[in-house]
Amino acid sequence: MFHSIISQCLNSPTVTLSQARQAHATILKLNLFSDTHFTKRLLSLYSNNLCFPETNHILHSLPQPTLFTFSSVIHSFARSNLYHHVLQIFSHLGSRDLVPDGYLLPSAIKACASLQALKPGRQVHGFVLVSGYGLDSVVMSSLIHMYLKCDQIGDAHKLFDRMPDRDVVVWSAMIAGYSRRGLVDKAKELFSEMRDEGVEPNLVSWNGMVAGFNSNGSYVEAAMLFRMMLSEGFLPEGVTLSCVLPAIGQLEDTVMGAQVHGYVIKQGLKTDKFVVNSLLDMYGKCGCALEMSQVFDEADQTEVCFLNAFLTGLSRNGLVDTAVQVFEQFKDEGMELNVVTWTSMIASCSQNGKDLEALEFFREMQADGVEPNAVTIPSLIPSCGNISALTHGKEIHCFSLRKGFFDDVYVGSALIDMYAKCGRIQLSRRCFDIISAPNLVSWNAIMSGYAMHGRAKETIELFHMTLQSGEKPDRITFTCVLSACAQNGLIEEGWHYFNSMSKEHGVEAKMEHYACMVTLLSRVGKLEEAYSIIKEMSFEPDACIWGALLSSCRVHHNLSLGEVAAEKLFLLEPNNPGNYILLSNIYASKSMWDDVNRIRDVMKSKGMRKNPGYSWIEVGRKVHMLLAGDKSHPQLKEILEKLDELNMKMKKSGYLPKTSFVLQDVEEQDKEEILCGHSEKLAVALGLLNTGPGQPIQVIKNLRICDDCHAAIKFISSLEEREIFVRDTNRFHHFKDGVCSCGDYW
DNA sequence: AGAAACGGAA
Numbered sequence: 001m002f003h004s005i006i007s008q009c010l011n012s013p014t015v016t017l018s019q020a021r022q023a024h025a026t027i028l029k030l031n032l033f034s035d036t037h038f039t040k041r042l043l044s045l046y047s048n049n050l051c052f053p054e055t056n057h058i059l060h061s062l063p064q065p066t067l068f069t070f071s072s073v074i075h076s077f078a079r080s081n082l083y084h085h086v087l088q089i090f091s092h093l094g095s096r097d098l099v100p101d102g103y104l105l106p107s108a109i110k111a112c113a114s115l116q117a118l119k120p121g122r123q124v125h126g127f128v129l130v131s132g133y134g135l136d137s138v139v140m141s142s143l144i145h146m147y148l149k150c151d152q153i154g155d156a157h158k159l160f161d162r163m164p165d166r167d168v169v170v171w172s173a174m175i176a177g178y179s180r181r182g183l184v185d186k187a188k189e190l191f192s193e194m195r196d197e198g199v200e201p202n203l204v205s206w207n208g209m210v211a212g213f214n215s216n217g218s219y220v221e222a223a224m225l226f227r228m229m230l231s232e233g234f235l236p237e238g239v240t241l242s243c244v245l246p247a248i249g250q251l252e253d254t255v256m257g258a259q260v261h262g263y264v265i266k267q268g269l270k271t272d273k274f275v276v277n278s279l280l281d282m283y284g285k286c287g288c289a290l291e292m293s294q295v296f297d298e299a300d301q302t303e304v305c306f307l308n309a310f311l312t313g314l315s316r317n318g319l320v321d322t323a324v325q326v327f328e329q330f331k332d333e334g335m336e337l338n339v340v341t342w343t344s345m346i347a348s349c350s351q352n353g354k355d356l357e358a359l360e361f362f363r364e365m366q367a368d369g370v371e372p373n374a375v376t377i378p379s380l381i382p383s384c385g386n387i388s389a390l391t392h393g394k395e396i397h398c399f400s401l402r403k404g405f406f407d408d409v410y411v412g413s414a415l416i417d418m419y420a421k422c423g424r425i426q427l428s429r430r431c432f433d434i435i436s437a438p439n440l441v442s443w444n445a446i447m448s449g450y451a452m453h454g455r456a457k458e459t460i461e462l463f464h465m466t467l468q469s470g471e472k473p474d475r476i477t478f479t480c481v482l483s484a485c486a487q488n489g490l491i492e493e494g495w496h497y498f499n500s501m502s503k504e505h506g507v508e509a510k511m512e513h514y515a516c517m518v519t520l521l522s523r524v525g526k527l528e529e530a531y532s533i534i535k536e537m538s539f540e541p542d543a544c545i546w547g548a549l550l551s552s553c554r555v556h557h558n559l560s561l562g563e564v565a566a567e568k569l570f571l572l573e574p575n576n577p578g579n580y581i582l583l584s585n586i587y588a589s590k591s592m593w594d595d596v597n598r599i600r601d602v603m604k605s606k607g608m609r610k611n612p613g614y615s616w617i618e619v620g621r622k623v624h625m626l627l628a629g630d631k632s633h634p635q636l637k638e639i640l641e642k643l644d645e646l647n648m649k650m651k652k653s654g655y656l657p658k659t660s661f662v663l664q665d666v667e668e669q670d671k672e673e674i675l676c677g678h679s680e681k682l683a684v685a686l687g688l689l690n691t692g693p694g695q696p697i698q699v700i701k702n703l704r705i706c707d708d709c710h711a712a713i714k715f716i717s718s719l720e721e722r723e724i725f726v727r728d729t730n731r732f733h734h735f736k737d738g739v740c741s742c743g744d745y746w
Numbered sequence: 747a748g749a750a751a752c753g754g755a756a
Contacts, residue, residue, distance in 0.1 A: 145747080148747095168747085172747045173747045208747070211749065238749080239749045307751095340751065347752065373752095408754095411754080439754095448755060452756090477755095
């Protein structure tokens with residue numbers, strides 16, 4: 001009686017899972033399990049409902065399961081992408097003395113591919129060979145896909161070579177496999193081989209090629225291939241466009257960009273999310289802010305990824321303020337902003353001198369409940385370095401450790417730079433040492449750190465370690481090495497590395513390298529040699545080059561070359577008062593007062609004032625900006641009193657204020673500044689007032705530190721027994737016990 | 747079989 005009830009229940013087309021479970025329990029209770037009709041029916045009910053434990057249990061308890069039973073169960077789970085279960089069931093075949101067939105093998109292989117499970121994949125491959133399906137084309141192409149998914153292109157290719165008839169699908173897969181790994185030459189080879197064998201490439205084959213060139217950085221080739229496929233009559237799909245648009249953006253090919261945009265409209269691809277995003281990105285990179293805004297305005301305004309691309313594009317085009325406005329507007333309208341949106345804003349700020357704003361965005365995003373990720377951190381850290389906000393920098397370092405970003409090379413490299421810019425070169429070095437796989441950026445960061453601290457020996461040592469590590473040095477590497485040489489007057493080494501750049505390392509000398517050499521030679525007084533390098537350059541020297549020559553001419557009182565350099569600078573930077581002041585300093589040193597007055601008159605007629613000097617100092621968690629002559633600081637009275645007191649003490653110890661007649665005369669308007677002192681002195685005084693005895697003081701300045709402040713701070717460091725770090729535009733000055741780490745050579 | 751938006755160094 002029970003038998004027929006159970007039978008009725010299980011065979012009903014409307015049987016539910018819970019009914020099946022009840023029937024199962026009854027079968028077990030009545031010991032009816034040997035009835036294969038019931039068990040098979042249960043098995044199919046469980047596997048169709050994807051109940052893995054029950055399915056597995058029944059499979060195990062079947063006395064003599066057939067391959068068909070296994071196949072149907074495996075296909076049920078495979079249909080629902082439950083690949084772990086597929087593999088688990090598949091692995092029991094052997095113990096039941098069953099050999100998989102040409103239908104079951106591809107399912108198992110596909111499961112391995114989807115899970116990127118190489119070990120089981122190889123085991124299944126073994127099964128294939130044993131069971132005699134080694135030349136089955138379906139099985140072979142599944143294996144090829146599996147090896148490609150598992151990043152074993154060599155194994156894939158071995159199979160591919162042995163395949164008897166290869167269809168366009170397997171060709172395309174191999175092409176994409178090579179091109180995704182950047183092996184575009186191999187991809188190209190296969191592409192033409194395929195045609196030779198009479199297999200015509202389809203859209204997918206072309207897409208793979210274009211994508212490969214794009215991700216490989218071969219942008220010209222990517223664009224060329226795109227044109228070729230058009231000329232062969234292919235109608236690119238959205239995917240193709242999102243491969244070629246980034247390349248067009250990199251090439252800043254406005255014309256081609258507009259053509260593709262036209263094609264997008266014609267083909268009705270304006271609803272494709274990827275295409276629209278790539279268009280925004282492309283216009284942003286091409287400097288077409290207007291076109292980009294048009295695309296954005298016409299796009300779905302509720303899509304946050306469009307907003308993200310738009311914001312990045314705006315700030316890339318120097319429109320950071322607009323980006324902030326747009327951001328605020330969408331935020332107020334209740335748009336759901338994600339971590340990309342916030343990170344993008346933080347990066348825009350830190351890359352555009354809005355460092356305090358970057359810190360504020362970081363705080364705000366967390367208050368808004370958006371968790372910073374491993375991309376957010378390295379976008380923010382440069383801001384701490386830029387303003388020497390060591391306390392903030394350390395806090396963010398701790399934050400990133402709490403988040404578990406221990407060995408992220410991006411975070412690590414950003415920290416190296418940040419600590420170096422905050423004057424803590426030892427901490428910087430420690431961050432470098434714990435990176436398990438430093439890349440060129442990490443090496444460059446630590447070299448630049450040592451270079452800005454004037455430590456040429458370590459910089460050069462690290463340069464050789466970079467070479468040993470197998471990284472190929474780039475132009476930044478050489479800028480670090482050469483600037484270290486320049487700061488230390490290492491003529492011989494400087495020439496050596498400069499000459500080796502293109503000869504041994506294939507790095508062409510650019511403006512910044514010539515600038516280092518001009519600085520190096522002219523600082524030590526080899527002004528003519530510096531000038532002849534400038535004349536030998538194959539491109540027009542820029543203001544940095546002439547500026548380096550001019551300031552050395554001032555140091556070495558060389559009037560004739562100084563005038564040459566100044567003439568060039570007046571054309572290149574007509575509104576930079578610094579150049580006029582330097583030239584007038586040279587005239588003054590030669591007592592040529594008529595010329596001094598002439599320069600002053602030119603400056604007056606142009607309405608030029610000296611660039612405002614300002615300095616930053618972090619006191620506790622607050623970053624103060626001090627402007628020369630600015631009376632707004634709440635502690636100004638105390639600061640001036642402190643400076644007065646220091647002045648008295650310093651004079652007793654032998655300090656002579658280095659006032660220059662010229663500067664005072666030129667800047668009659670800036671009496672206040674002279675009264676209040678330079679911003680770096682104000683900042684040092686503020687630091688002394690607000691920190692405990694013996695605490696180090698850290699200041700940064702937007703201009704080069706002046707002779708007088710340099711001399712004064714040396715005295716202050718010994719009188720007050722403080723370590724004082726001053727970072728100017730050029731390098732670090734580490735004052736301790738009355739001496740500076742630069743050895744007065746800067 | 748194929749795709750993209752945010753990131754680090756001078």
